[in-house]
Amino acid sequence: MKPTDTRHPDYYHKVVDCQWACPAHTDVPEYIRLIAQGRFTDAYMVNREANVFPGILGRVCDRPCEPACRRTRVEQKPVAICRLKRVAADHKDEFRARLPKIPKLRNGRKVVCVGAGPASFTVANDLMPLGYEVTILEQLAEPGGLMRSNIPSFRLPQSVLDEELGVIVGMGVDLRLNSPVRSLRELLEKGGFDAVFVGSGAPKGKELKLPGRAEGGANIHIGITWLESVAFEHVKAIGGRVLIIGVGNTAMDCCRTSLRLGATDVKVMARKPRQFFKASDWELEDAEEERVEIVVNRSPKAFVVEGGRLRGMMFDVMEYDLDARGRITAERMTGEEFLPADDVILAIGQENAFPWIERDFGIEFDKWDVPKVDPVTYESTRPGVFFGGDSAFGPKNIIWAVEHGHQAAISIHQHCQGEPVTARLAPGVTLQSRKMGMHEWSYSNDYNPAERRLVPHVSLKERFKKLNIEVELGFTPDQTADEVQRCLNCDVQTVFEAKLCIECDACVDVCPTDCLTITHGGEEADLRTRLKAPAKNLAQALFVSEPLRQTGRVMVKDEDLCVHCGLCAERCPTAAWDMQKSFVHWPHAEDQPAPCHPQVKTA
Secondary structure, three states, rough: OOOOOOOOHHHHHOOHHHHHOOOOOOOOOHHHHHHHOOOHHHHHHHHHHHOOOHHHHHHOOOHHHHHHHHHOOOOOOOHHHHHHHHHHHHHEEEEEHHOOOOOOOOOEEEEEEOOOOOOHHHHHHHHHHOOOEEEEEEEOOOOOOOOHHHHOOOOOHHHHHHHHHHHOOOOOOOOOOOOOOOHHHHHHHHHOOOEEEEEEOOOOEEEOOOOOOOOOOHHEEEEHHHHHHOOOOOOOOOEEEEEEOOHHHHHHHHHHHHHHHHOOOEEEEEEOHHHHOOOOOOHHHHHHHHOEEEEEEEEEEEEEEEEOOOEEEEEEEEEEEEEEOOOEEEEEEEHHHHHEEEEEEOOEEEOOOOOOOOOOOOEOOOOOOEOOOOOOEEEEEOEEEEEHHHHHHHOOHHHHHHHHHHHHHHHHHHOOOOOOOOOOOEEEEEEEEEEEOOOEEEEOOOOOOOOOOOOEEEHHHHHHHOOOOOEEEOHHHHHHHHOOOOOOOOOOOEEEHHHOOOOOOHHHHHOOOEEEEOOOOOOHHHHHHOOOOOOOOOOOOEOOOOOOOOOOOOOOEEEEOOOOHHHHHHOOOOEEEEEEEEEOOOOHHHHHHOOOOOOOOOO
C-alpha cells in the first residue's frame, strides 16, 4: 500500500463515524465535550452551524449518527447523541447576538421558497446573511411544514418549533402564510424572483384501494392528513378501536395520537416481520410502552362495511421464508383474519404532489412523476429552479432536508451571481494538537465504563391527560454528566510523524485494542492479515505510514479498532504520535468566494 494521504478531508472525517454518518456533518464530539464543560450555548452554536435546528432535532431526529457511534464497538449501546443535542438546546443562554449579521444593504437578488419546512428555512438561514431578500410561501396558517402538521406536540412541543423557526424569520425573512402556490409559471413570470427553491415536502399520503374503501370512507383516514387535522384541532376524537395500516414513523405517531384522542384498543398492522419495519426502534419502543399492539404478517385484504358503517378489516395471514442474510425468498398466505375497528388510519407511505408545476415549463419529471433533480446541485432541468427535502428525493428525515437546504443555498448563490452551480468549494480539514504537557491532553481520554442513560418519561397516567404533554423529559444534570463521559473523542486523531519514530514498539505494546502494528509493507489484502489484530472491517481504512528510517518497515493502524485513548502518544518517547483535533469544514453558501467581475471603465 502507498502511504496514507491524510491531507484529504475525507480520511479524518470518515474516522469520526458519527459526523460522517450525519447528513449535515455535525461536529458531534466537539459539542459533547462543550456540554461536559457546562458550555451549553457554545454547544448549541456548534450544532447550529450544521443542523440549524438543535432543539427540534434533539427531539425528533432519526439519529443516523448513533448506529455509527464507535461506542458500539466496545459495548452494545451508542452514546445518546441526539438527547445530548437536546440538553444543549434546553440549557442554552441567549445566543442571537452570535448569529451572522444581516447586511442592511441588500445585494439586489430575490429568492422565493415554496413551503415553510426545514429545507426552505435552511436556505433562508444561509442566504439572508449574504444580502438576499428571501420570501417563504406557505399554504398553511403556521410555518414548519410536516414538522408542525405531522409530528405530534407530545414529541415536539410547539414552543420549541416556534423558537427555532422564529430565529430565522427574525433575520428578515418575508414569511407569507396562507399563501398556496397555484402556478410555478406565474410565480416566475410575475414574482420578480431570481431563483425558486421548492421545499414543499411529500404532502400526499398513499392510498389503499381495497374493497369497501369508498363505502367506509368516513372512518378511513390518510395518516399524514389526519395528523394535520389533529395538529390544527380540526379533529379532536376517534373511535375506541383503531387499526393503523403501516409500520413507519408516521404510523407510530398515528397510533400514539389515537390513544390521546380516546382510543382504547390500538393495533398497528404490519405486512412483514419486525426486522423489516421502517419505524425507528425507539419509536416502536415508545408505542409499545403505551400498550399499542403491533401485529405482524398481516396483509390488508378488504375493508368490512355493514349497514353503511365500517366494522373492521379482513387480512391475509402471511408466512415468509428467509435466507441466511435475512432476506425474504418466498411468501405464502396461510389463512385470513377479521379484526374489528371503528376507525382505520392508512400510514403506508407518502408521495410528492406537484399539480402547480406546469409540465411544459422546462422541468422534466421521471416515471414516478417526480422532478428530475441533480443530486449534487439540487437544480432541476430548468435553470434557477431548485428542489430539496422530501420534494426532491422522497420522504426522509428532517436532518436530510437541512443538508439539502445547505447545498441548494450554495447553488442558488452561484446561480444568482452568474457563476456555474457546479463550481463548489471542496471540504477541508484542519488539525490542532491537544497536547498541554508531556503526557497531558486538553480533553478527557479516560475510558468511562458507564452504561447509556435512560431518558426520563412522563408517567403513563399523566401523559394522556393532554395532547401536548411532552413525553420525554430530557436528561437530568446527573445523567448528562454521566452520558457525556461515554463519548470516545473520535475526532481527536492519532497523528503520526514517521520521521520521528525510532521503532521502539512502545506504542504497539501499550495499545489496549491491538490496533497498531509495525511490519513490512505490502498489498492491502495481504497487509490486513499480518496485523497484530487482523483488520476485518474493509469499510474502514487502514493508516499506513511512510517507510520508517530504521528498517524501512511501516506503521499500520486499524482505524476500526482505535478508540483514541491517546496511550500511544503518552508512551512515545519521541513524540512521533500526537493527539490532534480534526476540524472538518463542510462549505456552506457563505464560504463561496465572491465572484470577480472585471471593472468597466466609463468615459
